[in-house]
Amino acid sequence: MANMSLKKNPMPSQDPNVRNKNFDEVALGYTEEQALDEATRCLNCKNKPCMQGCPVMVHIPDFIAEVAKGDFEAAYQIIAATSALPAVCGRVCPQESQCEKYCVRGIKGEPVGIGRLERFVADWHREHASGAAEKPASNGHRVAVVGSGPSGLTCAGDLARKGYDVTVFEALHLAGGVLVYGIPEFRLPKTIVQKEVDGLKELGVTIATDTVIGRTITVDELMEEQGFEAVFIGSGAGLPMFMNIPGVNYKGVLSANEFLTRINLMKAYKPDSDTPIQHPKKVAVVGGGNVAMDAARCAKRLGAEVYVVYRRGMEELPARKEEVEHAEEEGIIFKTLNNPVEIMADENDNVNKIRCIKMELGEPDASGRRRPIEVPGSEFELDVDCVIMALGTSPNPLIKSTTKGLEINKKGGIVVNEDGLTSREHVYAGGDAVTGAATVILAMGAGKTAAKAIDEALSK
Amino acid sequence: MYRIVRKEALRPTVTLYEIEAPLIAKKAQPGQFIILRTDENGERIPITINAYDPEKGTVTIIVQTVGATTVKLSHMKEGDCLADFVGPLGKPTETEGKKKVAVVGGGVGCAIAYPVLKKFHDDGAEVHAIVGFRSEDLVILEEDFKKSSDKLIVCTDDGSYGRKGLVTEALKELIDAGNQYDEVFAIGPMVMMKFVSKTTEPYGIPTTVSMSPIMIDGTGMCGGCRLSVGGEMKFACVDGPDFDGHKVDWDLAVKRNQMYKDFEAHKYEETCNLFKKEAE
Numbered sequence: 001m002a003n004m005s006l007k008k009n010p011m012p013s014q015d016p017n018v019r020n021k022n023f024d025e026v027a028l029g030y031t032e033e034q035a036l037d038e039a040t041r042c043l044n045c046k047n048k049p050c051m052q053g054c055p056v057m058v059h060i061p062d063f064i065a066e067v068a069k070g071d072f073e074a075a076y077q078i079i080a081a082t083s084a085l086p087a088v089c090g091r092v093c094p095q096e097s098q099c100e101k102y103c104v105r106g107i108k109g110e111p112v113g114i115g116r117l118e119r120f121v122a123d124w125h126r127e128h129a130s131g132a133a134e135k136p137a138s139n140g141h142r143v144a145v146v147g148s149g150p151s152g153l154t155c156a157g158d159l160a161r162k163g164y165d166v167t168v169f170e171a172l173h174l175a176g177g178v179l180v181y182g183i184p185e186f187r188l189p190k191t192i193v194q195k196e197v198d199g200l201k202e203l204g205v206t207i208a209t210d211t212v213i214g215r216t217i218t219v220d221e222l223m224e225e226q227g228f229e230a231v232f233i234g235s236g237a238g239l240p241m242f243m244n245i246p247g248v249n250y251k252g253v254l255s256a257n258e259f260l261t262r263i264n265l266m267k268a269y270k271p272d273s274d275t276p277i278q279h280p281k282k283v284a285v286v287g288g289g290n291v292a293m294d295a296a297r298c299a300k301r302l303g304a305e306v307y308v309v310y311r312r313g314m315e316e317l318p319a320r321k322e323e324v325e326h327a328e329e330e331g332i333i334f335k336t337l338n339n340p341v342e343i344m345a346d347e348n349d350n351v352n353k354i355r356c357i358k359m360e361l362g363e364p365d366a367s368g369r370r371r372p373i374e375v376p377g378s379e380f381e382l383d384v385d386c387v388i389m390a391l392g393t394s395p396n397p398l399i400k401s402t403t404k405g406l407e408i409n410k411k412g413g414i415v416v417n418e419d420g421l422t423s424r425e426h427v428y429a430g431g432d433a434v435t436g437a438a439t440v441i442l443a444m445g446a447g448k449t450a451a452k453a454i455d456e457a458l459s460k
Numbered sequence: 461m462y463r464i465v466r467k468e469a470l471r472p473t474v475t476l477y478e479i480e481a482p483l484i485a486k487k488a489q490p491g492q493f494i495i496l497r498t499d500e501n502g503e504r505i506p507i508t509i510n511a512y513d514p515e516k517g518t519v520t521i522i523v524q525t526v527g528a529t530t531v532k533l534s535h536m537k538e539g540d541c542l543a544d545f546v547g548p549l550g551k552p553t554e555t556e557g558k559k560k561v562a563v564v565g566g567g568v569g570c571a572i573a574y575p576v577l578k579k580f581h582d583d584g585a586e587v588h589a590i591v592g593f594r595s596e597d598l599v600i601l602e603e604d605f606k607k608s609s610d611k612l613i614v615c616t617d618d619g620s621y622g623r624k625g626l627v628t629e630a631l632k633e634l635i636d637a638g639n640q641y642d643e644v645f646a647i648g649p650m651v652m653m654k655f656v657s658k659t660t661e662p663y664g665i666p667t668t669v670s671m672s673p674i675m676i677d678g679t680g681m682c683g684g685c686r687l688s689v690g691g692e693m694k695f696a697c698v699d700g701p702d703f704d705g706h707k708v709d710w711d712l713a714v715k716r717n718q719m720y721k722d723f724e725a726h727k728y729e730e731t732c733n734l735f736k737k738e739a740e
Contacts, residue, residue, distance in 0.1 A: 171679050173497060173504075173544040210546040212679055216483050238681035242693060249688055249712055251719045258682035266503065266676070274503040274528055275676075276723035349715040396680050398698065 003040040006109030011116060016329035020300050023185045023269060026326060027091070030113075032070075035120040039068035041105060042112045049102040050114060055445025056083050056154070060099060060114055067117055076125040079118060084157035084200070085150060085179075085444065087126060087192045090119025092183060093441045094320050126195055133202045139163035141458045144228040146213045146399065149177020150440045151431030152234035153200060154447030155454075160203040162455055167228070168205060171212040174265065177236055178440070181265040182257070184294050186301070190264070214402035219427065230426040230454045233414060234447060237393045237432035243286065247343030248389075252278060252351030256287070256295040256390035263298050280304045280386030284354045286340055287390030288312065293323040295388045296332045306332050307382060311339040311359050311372040337361075339372065341379065343387055353381045393437050403427075411436055420450035428454060462496075462545035465518055467538045470600045473525045474568060475534055476510070482517030484509075484547045490575035491553030491670060491702060494519065495678040497544040498532045505529050506675045506697075508572035508647075509548060519547075522571035522600065528727035535735055549678045550701045553668070555579040558642045562634065563609070564627050564656050565591040566648020567598060572670060573647045574601050574608075580645075581608040588639065589613070590630045592652070596621035627652065628659045641665050646705060650714050657705030667705035671696045673717060687713055 012028040013019075019026050030038065042064040050060045059078050066075035079086045095101075095115035103111030141164050145152045148170040156166045174180050176193040201207065213219060213235070222228045240255035242248050259277075262268040266275035283299040285292050288310035296306045308327070310317060313336050317324055328334070337359045344353040358378035361370035395412040407415040407423035413436055414429040416422050422429050430446025432438055466478035484494060493508040511520040525534045536542070553576045561580050565573030570591050581587045589609040593599045594617045605612050613630045614622030623630065631644070646656040647670040660667045673685040673696050680698035687694050688709035694700065 171546070172677060173546075210544050211483070212546060212549065215548055216487060216546070238679075240681070240683050242683065242686075249686060249693070249709075249716065251716055255683045258676060258684045261676055261682055267501075272501050274501055274532075274727060276503075276720035276727070278719070349712065393681075398680065 002043055003037060005041060008041075008110045008113040008116070009034045009038040011113075016326075016331070019186065020297070020330035023301055025189050026186050029123055030116055030120040032124075035067055035117060036070060038113050038117055039064050042068070043104060045104055049104060050099045050112075053099040053102040055098070055441050056448050058082050058086075058099075058118070063121065064112065064114070064117055067121060072121055072124040073129065075121045076129070079121060082448075083444070084154040084447075085196050086118050087122035087196060088150070088179060088188060089441055089444070090115050090117075090122055091188050091192075094439060096321070098441060126192070133199060135202065135204045136161055136163045138165060138204075139459075141165065142167075142228050143454060143458075144169065144222045144226070144231045145234060146219070146231060147171075147177060147234040147236055147431075147433070148175035148197070148207060149234055149236050149431060149443060150179065151236075151433075151443035151447035151450075152177070152232065153197065154444040155232045155234060155430070155451045156205045157200050157203065158448055158451035159454060160200065160205045164455075164458075166205045168200075168207045169211040169213050169217070170207065170209045172265065173209050175207050175209060181261045182291065182294070184260065184264055184298050186297070187294070212398070214398040219399065219403040219406075223426070229458055230428065232420075232447070232450050232454065233399060233422070233427065233429040233433055234431045234443070235396060235399055235433045236443075237395045237437045239394045239396045239412075240389065241391045241393065242389050243340060243391065245340060245342055247345060247351070250343055250345040250349050250351050252280070252345075252385055253343055253387045253389065256285070256291045256388050257393065259295050259388050260291070260298065269302060277302070278386055280384075282382075282384045283307065283386040283388060284309050284335075284340070284382060284384045285388045285390055286310075287392070288317040288319060288336075289390060289392065290319045290323055291392075292390035293319045293327050295390050297327055297330060299386070299388065300330055300332060304386070307335045307384070308332055309335045309338050309340060309354070309356060311337070312369065313337055313361060316361075316369055335382075337372070339374070340387075344381075351385055351387055352383065354384050354387055355379055355381050393432075395433050395436065399433075418449075419453035420446060421453060426457065461541040463541050464536060464538050467536075470522065471598055474522060474598060474600055475525070476520060476522050477533070478518045478520045479542065479545055480517060481519045481545050481547075484519050484545070485512045485517050486514045488512040488519060488548040489552035490555065490579045491572075492548035492550050493678070493701065494521065494545055494547035495549060495675065496521075496533075496542050496546070498529060498536065499543050502532065502543060503529055504544070504676055504678070506549070506672070506678055508670070508701075509575065510571040511575060519545075522568060524568040524598075527724050528731040531728065531731045531735065546678065550697060551699075553579070553645070553670070553702050555583055555585075558583070558585045560586040560588075560639070560641055562588045562590065562631060562639070562641045562644045564631060564644060564646040564648070564652075565589070566627060566646075566652040567593055568600070569648030569652075569670075570601055570605070573645070574604055576645055576647070577605065578608045585642075586610050588634060588641075590615065590627045590634070592616070592627035592648070593621070594618065626655070628655045631656065632659050635660070635663055635665070643668060646670075650710065650717060653705060654708075654710040654714070657708070657710070661706050668702050669705040669708065671701045671703055671708070671713065673713060674719060
C-alpha cells in the first residue's frame with residue numbers, strides 16, 4: 001500500500017543560525033527510515049513520466065522500488081547504470097524543473113523526493129559498499145576528454161564502461177570542474193566529488209591534471225601525435241563577465257569565479273591554507289542566479305553582512321527557489337529591483353561604497369521576462385567593502401583559438417550537431433562549452449550523448 | 461610528478477630550480493609563464509619561465525625568496541617534487557622583425573628578460589641590455605646577458621656593483637645618445653616598468669612590458685589578474701602577460717597588487733617561524 005502523504009519527507013538540515021557560520025553540509029540527508037518511508041510514496045507508474053525529466057534517463061521507479069524493499073545496493077546499481085555522478089546529482093540537480101516536475105504525485109501535493117532518494121542511495125553505497133568496481137575489458141580504442149567537469153566525467157565514465165581507454169585532461173590541480181571550484185562545500189562536500197572521481201579511476205579512466213589543452217597540448221596534437229581517435233571537449237564556460245561601470249577594477253571587486261575558487265578549490269577560509277582571501281564586513285553580490293546565492297552564502301560564512309543586488313524582482317530570481325530560501329534563512333539581505341551604477345573606493349582604491357539605482361519592471365523582453373527600467377533620480381549608496389560580480393560566464397576562447405577548423409557561434413559556444421559532433425571529424429563537445437552556462441545535469445546529458453556517438457563512430 | 465632535478469643558489473636569496481616537466485619544456489616560448497604549487501595546502505603562484513630544454517624535458521625558473529610560498533620552495537631539495545606545475549601559460553613575447561631593441565630587466569625580472577633578449581639576439585636584432593638590481597648580492601645572469609647582447613649596462617641602486625642608479629637613467633642616456641630603438645622591452649617590478657614606460661613615452665618608442673598581477677588559475681577563468689589597458693579590461697594570464705606599456709593604467713595595477721599585503725606579511729612570518737622551529 002502506497003504512502004499517500006501529500007508531503008515529501010522533509011530534509012533534515014543544520015539550523016540556519018549555526019550553518020551560516022560553518023562550511024559543513026547544510027542538508028544532512030535521509031535516514032534509512034525516512035528513505036524507506038519516502039520510497040513508498042512512489043506509485044511505480046507504468047509510463048514513468050519522471051524519467052522524461054531526467055537528462056541521463058535514470059530508471060527512477062525501478063531504483064525507488066528497490067529502496068522500498070530495503071535493497072539499497074540494488075537501487076544504487078540501477079542508478080549507476082545510467083548516471084556517473086549520483087551523489088552529486090542528488091544534491092545539485094534542480095529536480096523541481098526536471099524529474100520531480102513530471103511526478104504524478106506532484107499533481108495533488110508534493111512530488112516524490114527523487115533527488116533526496118538518489119542522494120540517500122549514493123551516500124549509502126559510498127558508506128557501505130566494499131571493493132573496487134571491476135575494470136571492463138579493453139576494446140583497444142583511445143579517447144581524450146578535455147575538462148573534468150560534469151560533462152567530461154560522464155562521457156569518460158560511459159566510454160570506460162564500454163572498454164575504451166580514456167584520458168581526462170584537466171587544467172586545474174583537482175578534477176571536478178565547477179563541482180570543486182564553484183559549488184561550495186556546504187552544498188556539495190568535496191570528498192564526495194573525489195569519491196566519484198575515484199570511482200572513474202577504478203573503471204580505468206586516467207585523469208591528467210595540470211594540463212591546459214590549447215597550451216600544454218593542443219586538440220590537434222592529441223589526435224595527430226598522441227594517438228587519440230576521438231576527443232570530447234567539455235571545457236565549460238569559465239570566462240567571467242564584469243559590469244561595464246566605473247570602479248570595477250578597485251580592490252575588493254571580484255568575479256564570483258575568483259571568490260568561489262579561492263574558497264572552494266584553494267580552501268582560503270581555512271587557516272592552514274596559503275591562499276589569501278579578503279574577510280569583508282559588508283558585501284554586495286551582484287546577480288540573482290545560483291552562483292550569486294553560492295557567493296552570498298560563502299561571504300556570510302566568512303562573517304560578512306551580505307546584500308544580493310538584482311535588477312529584477314524576487315519572483316524573477318533565476319536561482320533555484322530552495323537556494324533563495326536557504327539564503328534568506330541564513331540572513332542574506334535581498335536588494336531586488338536595484339542595479340549598480342558605480343563602485344566607489346577610498347584613497348587606497350579599497351572599495352567603500354556601491355551606488356545603485358532603483359528599477360521597475362516594464363513589458364516582457366525577447367527572453368519573455370519583464371524588462372527592468374531605471375527609475376530616474378532614485379540613486380542611493382550602500383556602504384560595502386567588497387563587491388562580487390555573479391553575472392554569468394561565457395566559454396573560454398583558448399580551445400577555439402588553438403584548434404583548427406572548430407566552428408564557434410556568436411556567443412563563443414562550440415557548434416555541434418544532435419550527436420555532439422563538432423565541425424571537426426571525431427571531435428565532439430558538450431556541456432557549457434556548447435550551451436554557455438547551464439546546469440550540471442544538462443552537461444551530464446551532453447556527455448552521455450557524445451559518449452554514445454563516439455562509441456558508434458569508433459566501433460564501426 | 462614535477463621533480464626538482466637541479467637547485468642552485470645564484471645569490472643568497474635568489475635560487476634557480478630546474479624542474480622535470482617534459483610537456484611544458486616542449487612547448488615553452490620566451491615570455492610565457494608557469495603556475496606552481498609546492499604542496500597540498502599551497503597557493504598557486506605564477507613564475508615566468510627562464511629556460512627550457514625540450515630534449516632533457518626540463519623547465520628552469522629563477523625565484524627570489526620574498527614570501528611564504530617562495531620560502532617553502534627554498535626549503536625543497538633536489539629530488540623533491542612540486543605538487544603542481546602548469547604551463548606554458550600566456551602568450552609568447554613577439555620578437556620578430558625588430559632591428560634594434562633595448563631590453564630592461566629589474567631584479568629577478570632579469571630571469572624573464574633573458575630568454576626574450578636571447579630570442580631578439582638570435583633573430584638578428586642589435587640588442588642593448590640594461591639590468592638593474594638593488595645591490596651587488598642580487599646580481600644574476602650577468603654572463604648570460606653579456607653573451608647575448610651588443611651592449612650591457614648593469615646598475616645597482618646603492619652603487620655596490622656596476623653603475624649606481626636606476627635603469628631609467630641609463631635608458632634615457634642611451635636614447636639621448638642617438639640610439640634609435642624599434643622597441644623597448646621591460647620586465648621587473650611594476651614601479652620600474654611604469655617608469656620605463658614614462659621614460660620612452662615622450663620619444664614615442666614602442667614599449668612592451670610583461671605584467672605580473674596577482675593570479676590564481678592563470679587560464680582566464682577568474683579575472684583576478686585583470687588590468688586596465690587603453691581603457692579596456694584585459695586578463696593578464698590570457699591576453700598577456702605582455703602589454704603596451706604606454707596604455708597600462710599603472711597606478712591601478714600597482715595598487716591591485718597590494719590587495720593581500722597584510723595576509724602575505726603574516727603568512728611569511730608564520731612560515732619562517734615554522735621552519736625555524738623545525739630547525740631547532
